[in-house]
Amino acid sequence: MTVSLVASPQYLIVADVSKLPLWVICGYLALLLLLGIFSATFFRGTSKDYFVASRSIGPFLLLMSVFGTTMTGFALVGSSGKSFELGVGVYGLMASYSGLLHSAIFFVIGIKLWAIGKRYGYVTQVQFFRDRFESPALGWILFPILVALVIPYLLVGIISACKTMVPITMGMFPDLFPVLNDDGTHARISGSIPPWLTALVVCFVVLCYVLFGGVRSAAWANTFQTIVFMIMGVTAFILISNALGGPVEASKMVLRESPENADRSLMGKTYFFSYFVIPLSVGMFPHLFQHWMTAKKAKTFRATVVLHPFFMMLVWVPCVIVGMWAAGLYAAGDLRLPLTDAGTPNANAALGAIVRTLVENPLVTGLLTAGILAAIMSSLDSQFVCLGTMFTNDIVARVAGKDRFSDKQMIWLARGFVLVIVAVSYVLSLLLLDTNVFDLGVWCFTGFGCLFPLVFAALYWKRTTKAGAIACVIATVGTWSLFFWDDIINTGPKVFGEQTKAKYLVVGMMPAIFIFAASVGSLVLVSLATKAPEQSTIERFFPKKHD
Amino acid sequence: MGKKIILIIFCLMFILHQDFWNWDNNDLVFGFIPVSLAYHAGFSMCAVTLWAFAVRFAWPSEVEAWADEIDGDAEQPDGDAQ
Numbered sequence: 001m002t003v004s005l006v007a008s009p010q011y012l013i014v015a016d017v018s019k020l021p022l023w024v025i026c027g028y029l030a031l032l033l034l035l036g037i038f039s040a041t042f043f044r045g046t047s048k049d050y051f052v053a054s055r056s057i058g059p060f061l062l063l064m065s066v067f068g069t070t071m072t073g074f075a076l077v078g079s080s081g082k083s084f085e086l087g088v089g090v091y092g093l094m095a096s097y098s099g100l101l102h103s104a105i106f107f108v109i110g111i112k113l114w115a116i117g118k119r120y121g122y123v124t125q126v127q128f129f130r131d132r133f134e135s136p137a138l139g140w141i142l143f144p145i146l147v148a149l150v151i152p153y154l155l156v157g158i159i160s161a162c163k164t165m166v167p168i169t170m171g172m173f174p175d176l177f178p179v180l181n182d183d184g185t186h187a188r189i190s191g192s193i194p195p196w197l198t199a200l201v202v203c204f205v206v207l208c209y210v211l212f213g214g215v216r217s218a219a220w221a222n223t224f225q226t227i228v229f230m231i232m233g234v235t236a237f238i239l240i241s242n243a244l245g246g247p248v249e250a251s252k253m254v255l256r257e258s259p260e261n262a263d264r265s266l267m268g269k270t271y272f273f274s275y276f277v278i279p280l281s282v283g284m285f286p287h288l289f290q291h292w293m294t295a296k297k298a299k300t301f302r303a304t305v306v307l308h309p310f311f312m313m314l315v316w317v318p319c320v321i322v323g324m325w326a327a328g329l330y331a332a333g334d335l336r337l338p339l340t341d342a343g344t345p346n347a348n349a350a351l352g353a354i355v356r357t358l359v360e361n362p363l364v365t366g367l368l369t370a371g372i373l374a375a376i377m378s379s380l381d382s383q384f385v386c387l388g389t390m391f392t393n394d395i396v397a398r399v400a401g402k403d404r405f406s407d408k409q410m411i412w413l414a415r416g417f418v419l420v421i422v423a424v425s426y427v428l429s430l431l432l433l434d435t436n437v438f439d440l441g442v443w444c445f446t447g448f449g450c451l452f453p454l455v456f457a458a459l460y461w462k463r464t465t466k467a468g469a470i471a472c473v474i475a476t477v478g479t480w481s482l483f484f485w486d487d488i489i490n491t492g493p494k495v496f497g498e499q500t501k502a503k504y505l506v507v508g509m510m511p512a513i514f515i516f517a518a519s520v521g522s523l524v525l526v527s528l529a530t531k532a533p534e535q536s537t538i539e540r541f542f543p544k545k546h547d
Numbered sequence: 548m549g550k551k552i553i554l555i556i557f558c559l560m561f562i563l564h565q566d567f568w569n570w571d572n573n574d575l576v577f578g579f580i581p582v583s584l585a586y587h588a589g590f591s592m593c594a595v596t597l598w599a600f601a602v603r604f605a606w607p608s609e610v611e612a613w614a615d616e617i618d619g620d621a622e623q624p625d626g627d628a629q
Binding site: 119120302306312320321 | 570583587
């Protein structure tokens with residue numbers, strides 16, 4: 001017997017509420033766990049297998065794992081939410097830019113880094129940068145910056161999962177998880193799965209498969225998760241479209257009720273242009289670097305390079321259209337959304353609200369939630385493994401010496417770090433649950449995107465020097481900190497930019513573009529002003545051109 | 548030659564991405580897809596085509612051959628990669 005809570009004068013009336021969505025989600029998590037444990041049986045027992053799957057991953061797994069890692073919960077929830085808020089231009093802003101630029105980065109950066117990694121045995125970015133610029137100092141500077149940028153990104157995932165589960169499970173367990181108002185009545189969210197439990201289950205499931213199988217298990221799980229969230233996005237689109245009398249009727253309704261959502265009048269042209277820095281972040285994601293290292297051959301990248309924009313279109317187009325329809329329904333008064341602290345409708349709730357309002361099928365609600373969790377967890381697992389790999393290789397092995405530990409000890413060290421990172425992330429996610437950690441997500445992407453010139457120059461500009469690389473990192477961190485302070489910490493009048501419709505812009509553009517300019521400028525100027533790197537270093541990292 | 552052509556097309560596509568002429572147009576393609584979205588969905592398919600050509604005509608074979616010259620996992624380099 002399941003219950004729903006309906007307001008009454010004294011307390012809430014108990015009515016039937018299906019627990020089916022929760023069972024569907026549990027079924028998905030159980031399948032994921034089984035797949036992860038199965039994939040761990042392929043583990044070869046070496047540290048190389050744990051960190052880079054013995055460089056044996058084929059084209060299909062690489063395509064799916066790279067796509068799944070790149071897409072977060074934002075792919076389903078955020079895409080529809082942003083379309084609700086800013087109109088369909090959000091597809092060009094985020095998806096088609098990314099389709100062009102992500103593939104360019106896989107082609108130009110990913111393949112070359114894979115080749116260097118295979119040639120010299122690298123498993124982390126820091127190992128590469130330290131050797132490329134012959135600078136242990138650069139490694140020590142870069143390591144905390146990369147970790148500091150990954151952790152909020154990871155927390156966004158866990159907190160998103162917690163927030164996704166609350167409205168889906170409202171009223172299911174009022175006796176077990178009661179949330180009471182001051183007057184003793186049940187609150188609206190009473191009986192829902194509490195965030196501490198969602199975070200615990202999500203972290204536990206991911207931990208189970210990455211702890212034993214390392215990056216190989218993450219790749220297998222990502223493949224399954226990617227298939228789940230791709231199918232669920234399209235399914236939601238079809239069901240909602242049918243409920244609205246077909247796509248033509250639904251879009252006509254938008255033109256009547258909220259025409260600005262069907263064009264780009266809600267966003268500025270300079271903002272649209274300046275967004276290109278954000279997709280560049282994939283060039284500096286440490287967890288994506290690790291997935292690139294798993295490729296069996298250079299040719300393995302081919303499917304990833306070609307099909308990534310198509311996959312983005314497959315996931316984003318249906319969700320963006322659904323977000324546009326939600327805006328039309330909201331404007332017509334046919335859709336209710338919770339309000340944010342600022343009193344505006346919570347755009348991120350648009351997808352869930354339209355599904356609940358129009359489809360009213362607990363099975364579909366459960367499947368869609370499983371899809372959202374799949375998108376979230378497909379990034380989380382890679383981030384956990386990546387941080388464990390970085391701490392083991394860039395800190396412990398570096399400080400203690402490469403011969404200090406046996407291969408088996410390296411694996412157990414990495415597992416220990418993964419365990420600690422999961423535990424720390426769990427606690428942090430609960431502590432930061434009610435803060436606006438989502439704003440930090442954009443700043444993480446900005447940081448990675450603005451460090452992109454470093455990896456590009458390391459691979460394609462022989463004249464880049466150690467001092468130039470360090471200057472690039474310092475300039476990026478310095479300018480990033482200034483704008484971050486102005487946007488997030490400064491509660492008074494903004495010094496450099498302005499806050500417009502939940503966006504912090506500087507002369508109408510994303511602050512990322514100014515940080516990017518500082519990053520490029522410092523790298524080029526300081527490199528030109530300092531002594532060129534040794535010829536032996538150039539020969540080590542740049543393949544000779546053959547006629 | 549292939550690499551230069553791909554680079555030129557890439558730059559051209561970056562410019563075509565800034566489709567300011569579609570900004571205030573909310574006409575519907577196929578009766579339900581706004582022009583702005585249809586344009587960028589088409590743009591994504593052009594990106595697929597561009598990268599298919601890049602893989603076919605501008606593949607970095609020299610990098611591939613260079614990677615296969617040494618097995619870094621067997622011969623640990625001077626660095627501390629494990």
